[in-house]
Amino acid sequence: MGRAMLRIQGGKVYDPVHGLDGVRRDVCVADGRIVADVSGGRVIDATGMVVLPGGVDIHTHIAGAAINFAREMIPEDHRRAVALTRTPVRRAGIGGVTPSTFATGYMYASMGWTTIFEAAVPVLTAKHTHEELRDTPIVDKGCYLLIGNNEIVMDLLEAEDYERARHVVAWLVWAAKAYGLKAVNPGGVAAWKWGQNVKGLFEPVPGYQRVTPARLIAALAQIAEDLSLPHPLHLHCNQLGLPGNFATTLETMKLLEGRRAHLAHLQFHAYGGEDWSTFRSEAPRIAEYLNDHPNLTADAGAILFGDTVTVTADGPWQYLLYQLTGHKWGNMDIENETGCGIVPYAYRERSLVNAVQWAVGLELLLLVQDPWRIFLTTDHPNGGAFWRYPEIIRLLMDADYRRERLKALSPKVLKRIVLPDIDREYTLSEIVIITSAGPARALGLSQKGHLGVGADADIVIYDEHPDPGRMFGRPRYVIKAGEVVVEDGEIQKTVSGREFIVRPAYDETIEAFLQPLFEHYYTVSFANYPVELERIHSAEVYSWEEAVRQ
Amino acid sequence: MGGKPACTLGEVKNRADLIIYWGGNPAECHPRHFTKYTLTPKGKFTPNGRKDRTMVLVDIRETPSARAADIFLQIRPGRDFEVLTALRAIIKDQPVDPERVAQTGLTLDQLRDLAGRMKRARFGVMFFGMGLTMTRGKYMNSSAILTLAAELNAFTKFIAMPMRGHGNVTGADTVLRWTTGYPFGVCFNRGYPRYNPGEFSTIDLLVRGDVDAVLVVGADPAATMPQPAIEHLKRVPTIVLDPKVSTTMRIARVGILTAATGISAGGTVYRMDEVPIPLRPALRSPYPTDEEVLRRIRQTLAARTDE
Numbered sequence: 001m002g003r004a005m006l007r008i009q010g011g012k013v014y015d016p017v018h019g020l021d022g023v024r025r026d027v028c029v030a031d032g033r034i035v036a037d038v039s040g041g042r043v044i045d046a047t048g049m050v051v052l053p054g055g056v057d058i059h060t061h062i063a064g065a066a067i068n069f070a071r072e073m074i075p076e077d078h079r080r081a082v083a084l085t086r087t088p089v090r091r092a093g094i095g096g097v098t099p100s101t102f103a104t105g106y107m108y109a110s111m112g113w114t115t116i117f118e119a120a121v122p123v124l125t126a127k128h129t130h131e132e133l134r135d136t137p138i139v140d141k142g143c144y145l146l147i148g149n150n151e152i153v154m155d156l157l158e159a160e161d162y163e164r165a166r167h168v169v170a171w172l173v174w175a176a177k178a179y180g181l182k183a184v185n186p187g188g189v190a191a192w193k194w195g196q197n198v199k200g201l202f203e204p205v206p207g208y209q210r211v212t213p214a215r216l217i218a219a220l221a222q223i224a225e226d227l228s229l230p231h232p233l234h235l236h237c238n239q240l241g242l243p244g245n246f247a248t249t250l251e252t253m254k255l256l257e258g259r260r261a262h263l264a265h266l267q268f269h270a271y272g273g274e275d276w277s278t279f280r281s282e283a284p285r286i287a288e289y290l291n292d293h294p295n296l297t298a299d300a301g302a303i304l305f306g307d308t309v310t311v312t313a314d315g316p317w318q319y320l321l322y323q324l325t326g327h328k329w330g331n332m333d334i335e336n337e338t339g340c341g342i343v344p345y346a347y348r349e350r351s352l353v354n355a356v357q358w359a360v361g362l363e364l365l366l367l368v369q370d371p372w373r374i375f376l377t378t379d380h381p382n383g384g385a386f387w388r389y390p391e392i393i394r395l396l397m398d399a400d401y402r403r404e405r406l407k408a409l410s411p412k413v414l415k416r417i418v419l420p421d422i423d424r425e426y427t428l429s430e431i432v433i434i435t436s437a438g439p440a441r442a443l444g445l446s447q448k449g450h451l452g453v454g455a456d457a458d459i460v461i462y463d464e465h466p467d468p469g470r471m472f473g474r475p476r477y478v479i480k481a482g483e484v485v486v487e488d489g490e491i492q493k494t495v496s497g498r499e500f501i502v503r504p505a506y507d508e509t510i511e512a513f514l515q516p517l518f519e520h521y522y523t524v525s526f527a528n529y530p531v532e533l534e535r536i537h538s539a540e541v542y543s544w545e546e547a548v549r550q
Numbered sequence: 551m552g553g554k555p556a557c558t559l560g561e562v563k564n565r566a567d568l569i570i571y572w573g574g575n576p577a578e579c580h581p582r583h584f585t586k587y588t589l590t591p592k593g594k595f596t597p598n599g600r601k602d603r604t605m606v607l608v609d610i611r612e613t614p615s616a617r618a619a620d621i622f623l624q625i626r627p628g629r630d631f632e633v634l635t636a637l638r639a640i641i642k643d644q645p646v647d648p649e650r651v652a653q654t655g656l657t658l659d660q661l662r663d664l665a666g667r668m669k670r671a672r673f674g675v676m677f678f679g680m681g682l683t684m685t686r687g688k689y690m691n692s693s694a695i696l697t698l699a700a701e702l703n704a705f706t707k708f709i710a711m712p713m714r715g716h717g718n719v720t721g722a723d724t725v726l727r728w729t730t731g732y733p734f735g736v737c738f739n740r741g742y743p744r745y746n747p748g749e750f751s752t753i754d755l756l757v758r759g760d761v762d763a764v765l766v767v768g769a770d771p772a773a774t775m776p777q778p779a780i781e782h783l784k785r786v787p788t789i790v791l792d793p794k795v796s797t798t799m800r801i802a803r804v805g806i807l808t809a810a811t812g813i814s815a816g817g818t819v820y821r822m823d824e825v826p827i828p829l830r831p832a833l834r835s836p837y838p839t840d841e842e843v844l845r846r847i848r849q850t851l852a853a854r855t856d857e
Contacts, residue, residue, distance in 0.1 A: 063728075065824055071727045073554070075745055078731040085741035092742045094731045100743075101728045124558065127818065127826040132728050151594075193565065194672070195707040319703060322553065329553030329700055335560025521594050523560040523587055528828055
């Protein structure tokens with residue numbers, strides 16, 4: 001590859017995978033990877049700085065039809081957003097809560113994040129997602145296939161043909177050129193095609209006798225395991241956003257006992273109360289369950305006060321949010337596969353519900369004991385834009401600052417949350433775990449999230465600063481695959497990232513089963529349905545067929 | 551406020567039992583729409599095809615599309631907004647003045663019948679064309695039909711979507727949105743994207759004479775735009791890329807013939823419902839593709855800037 005060698009010397013290295021907690025040592029890079037030593041090449045003097053592995057975002061919405069629909073819906077946000085002017089090393093764009101694709105790459109990199117996963121992709125529009133991912137520079141990326149409301153899979157489960165369902169799912173993962181499986185409100189989005197939702201986990205999905213959300217969840221988690229996918233089922237539980245939904249979340253977690261799963265944006269699923277007026281936090285009960293069950297990981301989906309836009313495949317929830325707020329409403333149902341809803345939203349400190357939500361996100365991050373199993377996300381842009389992560393890091397690391405912020409909340413709120421009683425402060429090592437090492441491990445990306453020999457040389461160097469919000473807001477250097485892409489918070493060079501794709505094992509004859517169904521249910525031809533591998537630049541394919549054989 | 555309740559066309563094929571075309575003539579302008587997506591296909595929950603569906607056409611004249619419709623509602627030109635607003639009131643059981651309804655060319659009974667069908671439908675969809683979006687009221691009409699569809703979701707599943715056409719216009723809009731945040735009318739003269747329809751949209755820029763060069767790709771503005779815009783195209787250096795000698799190419803300073811996309815050039819088009827479709831060329835063309843020409847222009851310009 002012939003890329004320049006690099007030595008980062010004098011910095012305090014935080015690499016929890018290797019037990020390095022602020023140890024002063026050199027980090028060396030050659031050909032895009034970490035090596036034991038180099039002779040020659042550029043030397044970065046990192047004295048007075050901290051050296052960390054690049055951030056990994058396990059759940060974000062940055063590419064594809066849904067986020068592009070959101071961009072269309074909120075020109076008023078773009079107008080007040082940060083404008084990125086064109087320079088010799090970067091293209092023009094806009095920031096805001098739905099940054100343009102090029103801006104997304106620059107903004108993640110300028111914050112020190114070098115790997116990101118788009119969390120919701122239908123097969124039918126996956127070509128669009130990959131086009132946008134290609135136009136998202138610098139960062140490495142991947143995406144999860146929306147499978148929780150796929151009607152062909154649901155019909156097979158109705159017929160109790162698990163075996164064939166597994167082959168269909170595997171075929172679909174490869175057709176979408178996806179990395180993992182995502183289920184959103186399983187059964188509920190399919191019900192939304194008739195304007196309905198599912199009730200509870202154990203009642204059949206409208207139109208089915210045997211398929212319930214519970215069965216769907218169990219089957220899909222099992223399929224992810226049977227296919228040896230590197231990341232387990234990525235689950236957006238039923239009843240998102242609703243008062244009292246913690247009970248559904250607990251039931252869901254119990255269903256998953258004995259199987260691995262990742263629970264997405266857990267903050268939106270940890271509420272108590274009977275209605276909006278009695279809305280309260282149930283974060284302690286959710287955290288307690290998670291603490292006792294190492295088969296589960298979760299990301300926070302924390303919210304921050306301010307304007308944003310909500311983007312989710314959870315069509316029925318978005319319709320409810322539209323009715324609750326009276327804001328604009330976008331809806332896009334995708335034939336046979338999934339749905340999508342868009343509603344601009346503002347989280348207000350003065351709103352009781354929003355203040356509880358703000359506390360719940362932080363409570364989960366602070367009450368889950370093992371940082372390897374809860375990760376920093378805002379479910380961008382749903383809880384707040386990704387570029388606001390440094391604000392959350394400060395709230396986690398500084399209990400005094402948290403207390404200060406709690407003073408702004410109404411006393412009514414304080415009775416419904418437990419945040420005031422939590423004194424825990426994250427260490428820098430723990431921050432590295434929830435932003436990099438942990439998500440990399442949950443994704444099965446052994447070359448990410450650490451600085452050991454052989455790892456991808458994705459490195460971020462910050463000036464040490466007592467305010468972690470300031471420190472994480474502006475890295476001194478960001479190195480992606482061995483190249484210095486950011487200096488003093490500014491883009492110096494635009495490289496293109498890779499895309500991680502999984503090819504699970506499936507019986508090739510499954511196409512003969514799918515094609516006639518497909519011609520009946522779909523409106524594009526079968527040959528035009530899968531994403532062509534040539535469409536993807538720098539694809540890195542994990543063939544699990546081979547992995548299993550070896 | 552309303553919104554944009556939409557779906558992919560397969561949802562219509564599989565589920566829709568009430569199909570309303572408003573201000574459009576699909577029989578002539580989108581000739582495959584009835585047979586591929588809306589009327590005749592037998593879908594998953596519409597096993598009897600046409601028999602499972604009711605089609606309504608709302609237009610100012612009886613076009614060939616009326617022959618396909620079960621119900622044709624002929625309204626007076628420029629009265630769409632009033633009809634849509636009356637329907638919004640009727641579905642919510644609000645009083646409506648029959649005399650004002652009469653000014654639209656329809657009767658209150660006709661509107662009540664339509665509103666009843668809308669509320670009783672299992673899955674309703676409204677496709678609206680330029681007869682709605684480009685006539686009196688313009689974007690207010692679009693807003694009214696989208697709001698009506700959004701509000702109908704209180705009773706049943708309802709969708710509204712524009713009948714877009716003109717080649718890959720949806721693709722252009724999709725790509726501009728991910729690269730700039732905006733769908734059209736984007737100005738880069740400050741080095742970052744800005745959006746203001748009326749200020750930066752093509753016709754307005756041309757009519758005001760704000761631009762001093764024009765590059766036209768796969769469009770024929772001289773055939774459709776107002777005369778003052780065409781006059782400006784003649785005044786400034788206009789470069790046209792098109793597979794045929796179009797009206798615009800005839801008045802342009804430079805015309806470059808290119809391979810026809812979908813026939814002799816590949817790529818991706820976005821269908822009106824934003825589903826991306828890959829194109830595989832069936833024939834070879836002696837002409838370069840649009841992409842190749844644009845790339846070469848860009849390379850030449852970049853080389854000159856370097857000098």
